[in-house]
Amino acid sequence: MYDADKPMLVGLVLLISALLGLLATGILGGSVLPFEPQGAYLKRIHIGGIPVSVEVVATEEARVNGLSGRTRLPENQGMLFVFGEPGIYSIWMRKMKFPIDVFWINSEGVIVDMWENAQPSSYPNVFEPSAEASYIVEVVAGFADLYNLEIGDTVTGL
Numbered sequence: 001m002y003d004a005d006k007p008m009l010v011g012l013v014l015l016i017s018a019l020l021g022l023l024a025t026g027i028l029g030g031s032v033l034p035f036e037p038q039g040a041y042l043k044r045i046h047i048g049g050i051p052v053s054v055e056v057v058a059t060e061e062a063r064v065n066g067l068s069g070r071t072r073l074p075e076n077q078g079m080l081f082v083f084g085e086p087g088i089y090s091i092w093m094r095k096m097k098f099p100i101d102v103f104w105i106n107s108e109g110v111i112v113d114m115w116e117n118a119q120p121s122s123y124p125n126v127f128e129p130s131a132e133a134s135y136i137v138e139v140v141a142g143f144a145d146l147y148n149l150e151i152g153d154t155v156t157g158l
Contacts, residue, residue: 045157054080068095078139086132096120099141104129
C-alpha cells in the first residue's frame with residue numbers, strides 16, 4: 001500500500017464506523033438494536049443461568065394486560081409478573097400476537113411449572129400452574145427448548 005492511500009483508508013473506516021453507529025442508535029433510519037419498551041423498568045434476571053432483561057409488572061392492571069397487543073418480543077427479553085404472596089396465578093393469551101414460553105416460579109426462585117410454546121389461538125383458555133408461584137416470567141417461544149430449561153431449574157435476580 002502506498003503512503004498516500006493510508007489517509008483515504010482511515011477516512012473510509014471512520015465514515016463506515018460513524019454510519020454504523022448512527023444506524024445502531026436509530027438516528028439514521030430505524031434502530032437495529034432490539035426493541036425495549038419505552039418507560040419500562042428493565043431488570044436483569046437469570047433463568048437457568050441464562051441472562052434475560054425483563055419488564056417488571058407488579059400492578060393488577062399491568063398483569064392483566066401483560067404482553068397483549070405487542071407484535072414481538074426480542075430474544076432474551078421478557079416480562080416478569082410479581083405477586084405479593086404465593087398463589088395459583090393463571091394466564092391467558094388474550095390479544096396476543098405471537099407465541100411465548102411461560103414459567104411459574106416460587107418464592108425460592110425455583111421453576112414450579114411451565115407452558116412452552118403458548119399459542120395466541122389458545123384464547124380464551126386459562127392456564128394455571130400445578131403449584132403455587134410468586135412470579136411468572138414470559139419469554140419468546142422456544143426459549144425453554146433452546147436452553148434446555150425444565151421444572152426445578154432456578155431463576156436468580158428476582
